[in-house]
Amino acid sequence: MKKIFLFSVFAGLVNVYAQAPAGYYNSANGLSGAPLKTALSTIITNGHQDKGYSGLWTGYKTTDIDKNYENDGSILDIYSEKPAGIDPYNYTPGTNQCGTYSTEGNCYNREHIVPQSLFNQNSPMVSDIHFIRATDGKVNGMRSNYPFGKVGSATFTSKNGSKLGSSASSGYSGTVFEPIDEFKGDVARMIFYFVTRYESKLSSFSSGNMLGSSTFPGLQAWELDVLLAWHNQDPVSQAEINRNNASYTFQGNRNPFIDNPNYVGLIWGSQQPSNDTQAPTAATGLNISGTTSSSISLTWNASTDNVGVSSYAVYMNGSLKTTVSSTSATITGLTPSTTYSFYVVAKDAAGNSSSNSSAISGTTNAGTTNPTTDCVNENFENIPTGTSSSYSTRTWSNGGISWTATDARTDQTINNKAITVRNGSLTSGSSANGIGSLTVTTQLKFSGSNGTFTVKVNGTTVGTIPYGATAATTTISNINISGNVTVSLVNNSTTNRVAIDDLKWTCYSESAARQISDATVQNIKISPNPVTNQEIYVKGNDLQKIKKAEIYNLQGKSLQTxxxxxxxxxxxxxxxxxxxxxxxxxxxxxxQFLVK
Structure with a gap:
């Protein structure tokens, strides 16, 4: 925001802590980089009172009121406010809450600047007022869960000029959302707050092409570059100070990057730290954490740097394969029974590269030589017709299996007929002979954003299925659950309309079940499996000789050692x-083991 730039600069020169209680940031004094970020995380976690998701409506009556532009007591909406002109519409606090919306100006709702899908709508993140703004429902819906960045070619523009479209930000080519210049710094500082307040939880969150999976730096390298630029371009305003103070009264904690904007540079450096010539240390502990017939998962220990490591480049057989911000990666599309060599290079925000890590070789599993047997093969040719374009619960049977799709329509196609689910799920009846691997084709219909279905077997999550505008076929391998099974695909969006076609799964076969281990594992087993009560019991000889146990998810991310x-x-x-x-x-x- 620029209206009160001179005021905010003056206030910052007089006392950077002018709005915070005396001593609030004392434990952060003298720190920089990751230690400063962690100290601030502790400060702003203490005192945080979760008022609940519905409590946001109450909070907005003091936190999101326009006292700096029209000063008319309406909702201050960063997606509709026109700083130098007449707003296209205004909202009365408490009166124009969503509700439903179809066009701009219908109502305001709760916009998670960091999408709630990235942390599975869990508390306290889902109701943290410091990064959840009152915004127009339609624009919020169009922004969806896309990251923030510079838009090249816009596909949607709100009435105040906020844009959705293809990214023009270096390092990312997907779809992004760009607020107007007046609020770019506001957005940056809200995201900086989020990755600081919840730094200890980042490893369990999805990235959304914006978050990093480690406590530092906490953001994807490209997104960090964007936000640093926006923070510098749009200094803290009086409106942000007012909101921070009101949020502190409501919720009990503060956004430190509004109270002291210098923390941003102390933690993450400038947008382009040209004076940083020190390269990160080489990554150590490169390890093969898992293999399938077509993929190899890698983990390694984090590198260190005088400013901060921003990314890791993963090389396979001497060629760059992928770049990630976390300390794990899964390389897919490989050939069965084939050995590959890997090493990792760490990079910082200034472009300095470490020396190569030690190389490690891994071999993919053997592919099956016998054709798999499909237990279920649903092509959706028997779905009901009738009012095919309306959304309702649809039921049908095929091949002895009953099916139920909620909030579904039947008029869309992929390979002939398909079932299209909006705010609902597709669930099978009980099928005998278990499940080995599941394959399905999906496609986003009409408008919307890329997303995922959660796949559950007998109520337990076994993986996710992505979808986008282009029809794509996805396989979840090695589910390996025996007995009677019920399979559900649950749409993680409430608005995306997604067609599902050619859903099938193989029967469970004990001999074909995935064994990603060497011969020594034959004398060791988990019993019982699935495990319960967060405790794994292991049977086998000479267990006391085992030096280290490690737990990974199926994406190869280390969870516990x-x-x-x-x-x-x-x-x-x-x-x-x-x-x-x-x-x-x-x-x-x-x-493998299963947690119920």
Whole structure:
């Protein structure tokens, strides 16, 4: 915001802590980089009172009121406010809450600047007023869960000039959302708040092409560059100060990057730290954490840097394969029974590169030589007709399996007929002979954004299926659940309309079940499996000789490490694993387990 730039600069020169209680940031004094970020995280976590999702409506009556532009007591909406002109519409606090909307100006709702889908709508993030703004429902819906960035070619423009379209930001080519210049710094500082307040949880969040999975720097390299530029371009305004103070009264904690904008540079550096000539240290501990017949998962220890590591380049057989911001990666599209060599290079925001990590080789699993048997093969040719374009619960049967699709229509196609789910799910009846691997084709219809279905077997999450504007076929391998199974695909969006076609899964076969381990694992097994009560019981010979236990998810991300795990018994206590499939690695032996 620029209206009160001179005031905010003057206030900052007089006392950078002018709006915070005396001593509020004392424990952060003298720190910089990751230690400063962690100290601020502790400060703003203390005192945070979760008022609940519905409590935001109450909070907005003091936090999101226009006292700096029209000063008329209406909702200050960053997606409709025109700083130098007449607003296209105004909202009365408490009166024009959504509700439903079809066009701009219908109502205002709760816009998560960091999309709530990235943290599964969990508390306290889902109701944290510091990064959830009162905004127009239609524009909020168009922004969806896209990251923020510079728009090249716009596909949508709001009435105040906020844009959705293809990215013109260096390092990212997907769809992005760009607010007007007046509020770019506001957005940046809200996101900086989020990755600081919840830095200890970032490893469990989805990235959304914006978040990083580690506490520092906490953001994708390209997104960090965008936000640093916006922070510098649009200094803290009186409206932000007012909102921070009101949020503190309402919620009990503050946004430190509004109170002291210098924290941004102290933690993340400038937009282009040209004076940074020190390269990160080489990554260590490169390890093969999992293999399939077509993929190899890698993990490694974080590098260090005088400013901060921004990304890791993963090389396969000497060629760059992918770049990630976390300390794990899964390389897909590989050939069965083939050995590949990998190494990793760390990079910082200034473009300095570390030396190569030590190389490691991994071999993909053997592909099956016998054709798999499909237990279920649903082509949706038997779905009901009638009012095909309306959304309702649809039921039908095929091949002895009953199906139910909620909030679904039947007039869209992929490969002939398809079922289209909006705010609902597709669920099978009970099928015998278990499930091995599941394959399905999806396509986003009409407008909307890329997203995912959550796949559940007998109520337990086993993976996700992505969807986008182009029809795509996805396989979840090695689910491997025996007995009677019920399969559900649940749309994680309430508005995206997604067609589903050619859904099938193979029967479970004990002999064909995935075994990502060497011969030593044959004497070690998890019992019972699925595990319960966050405790894994392991049976086998010489367990006391095992030096290290590691738990990974199916994307190869390390979740927990325990040294000498069986020193005092034969069980491992896990750290709050959600429902799903995980990998347990015991020294060089690995096996899967299911958490209910």
């Amino acid at each position: 325990i040294n000498q795990p069986f020193k005092n018994g034969n069980s491992i206590k896990t750290q709050n694993l959600g429902q799903g499939i995980y990998i347990l690695k015991l020294d060089n032996s690995t096996m």
